[in-house]
Amino acid sequence: MQYREYGRTGKKISVIAFGGMRFQPDGDKFDFDKCAAVVRKASGLGVNYFDTSPYYCGSQSEVIFGQAFKDMPKPFYVSTKSYESDPLKLRADLETSLKRMGLQKINFYNIWGIKSMEGYRNVMRKGGPYEEILKAKKEGLVEHVAFSTHCSGEEIAQIAKDGVFEGVTLGYNILNFPFREKGVRAAHAAGMGVMIMNPLSGGILPKKAELFDYIKNPDDKTVTEAALRFLLAHKEITGALCGMGSVEEVVENVKAGDIVKDFPESKRAEIKARLSLDMDKLCTGCQYCDGCPAGIEVARNMLAYNYTILERRERYFDVMRMHWGLPADQADKCTECGQCEKKCTQQLDIINRLKNISKWGKERK
Ligand code: SF4
Ligand code: SF4
The missing domain is CATH 3.20.20.100 (NADP-dependent oxidoreductase domain)
Structure with missing residues (x-):
């Protein structure tokens, strides 16, 4: 050891x-x-x-x-x-x-x-x-x-x-x-x-x-x-x-x-790239999307969304609450301005994902 x-x-x-x-x-x-x-x-x-x-x-x-x-x-x-x-x-x-x-x-x-x-x-x-x-x-x-x-x-x-x-x-x-x-x-x-x-x-x-x-x-x-x-x-x-x-x-x-x-x-560089190539649905947490005019913490929402892809939907809500103490209804505030998607290094469909989150949040109520 x-x-x-x-x-x-x-x-x-x-x-x-x-x-x-x-x-x-x-x-x-x-x-x-x-x-x-x-x-x-x-x-x-x-x-x-x-x-x-x-x-x-x-x-x-x-x-x-x-x-x-x-x-x-x-x-x-x-x-x-x-x-x-x-x-x-x-x-x-x-x-x-x-x-x-x-x-x-x-x-x-x-x-x-x-x-x-x-x-x-x-x-x-x-x-x-x-x-x-x-x-x-x-x-x-x-x-x-x-x-x-x-x-x-x-x-x-x-x-x-x-x-x-x-x-x-x-x-x-x-x-x-x-x-x-x-x-x-x-x-x-x-x-x-x-x-x-x-x-x-x-x-x-x-x-x-x-x-x-x-x-x-x-x-x-x-x-x-x-x-x-x-x-x-x-x-x-x-x-x-x-x-x-x-x-x-x-x-x-x-x-x-x-x-x-x-x-x-x-190998490290290869992994960083492959995280986006093979797993092109995964957010890498790079934070280039910072600065949402509606105040949505896009990177945190997308990191939590990773868990819905790799595990199950409910994990998004667990991660938002337990890791960051954030309300899941942040997603409801998206005005679809597209700013974050333009900056996203992984070209994630952030707006769609936020729509999904918003829908799931309502279904849970
Ligand atoms: S599309 Fe939505 S999440 Fe992205 S910057 Fe605009 S308001 Fe924020
Ligand atoms: S720019 Fe894209 S990959 Fe990077 S943190 Fe934001 S949503 Fe995730």
Whole structure:
């Protein structure tokens, strides 16, 4: 397993980190011993960063980790989070997390899910969540303060410039890298740790492996291996959070952390082009369409629309709400002026897509 410095914290993190959102229940309950064994297996194989939240796996993820942490084979770091805007509720989340996991402190505490610059300003307001976490840090309950986000690369770069966080957890993968690459580089340049969530695009890459075979280099055995190689080849990335629900998944993921290899620049360019040639229906997140006069966030709508092509319609609504806190009825405002379509690098039929979204939104009501 390779390890990298998490920003300026002095801590070294395994490049394959454990995402605690994929524990599998047996029937309608979790077998805590079985799930804890998965965590311990990862620790034994060198994974030392374990990420969870108060709500993953029906609020059982932290409980499972608590069980595992009683007897871990190797030293480890814990990351959890809260999205509470009310500082008292955030403090309550922190105390619950500590209790559930049997810990004296959280190594990395993430302000969860900053969705926009307005959301960031709300976190930083006087008497707000950020101040509350700093208080907990002074008390020794939290070691390092980070944030998790689905903001654009430009927005992440702006937040990084303020220098208030020690790390960022962001969604980044081979299907959306143009949308957030700037943020990855800016956060690293600002001395922050950079943890990646959704490294396999929410499971789309392994599930639709036949569509993405071309991302493989000649020496990559699987699409998953190629996607992780792509991420870990970035020197700016500290680690990738891989959801692991079984010992088999742990063994598979850990292999990628043993053999970090360069990702050839020519292959990267080929993928960028092929994303549009083979998958000419996919938005790449390049943001050339910015500036809609009706105020529609076209790139975000089209990125969310990708999921309807690759998975199912309902995922559009999930992604808009959970990643960005955006209402789905933005699409209703399109005046069909055509400005975005003229600028779109992939020549997507944006207006039609917005019409579809608008129709689906009405059908759901
Ligand atoms: S066509 Fe619609 S989405 Fe595109 S710029 Fe015009 S109003 Fe905005
Ligand atoms: S220009 Fe086209 S491909 Fe690029 S973000 Fe906008 S909709 Fe997506």
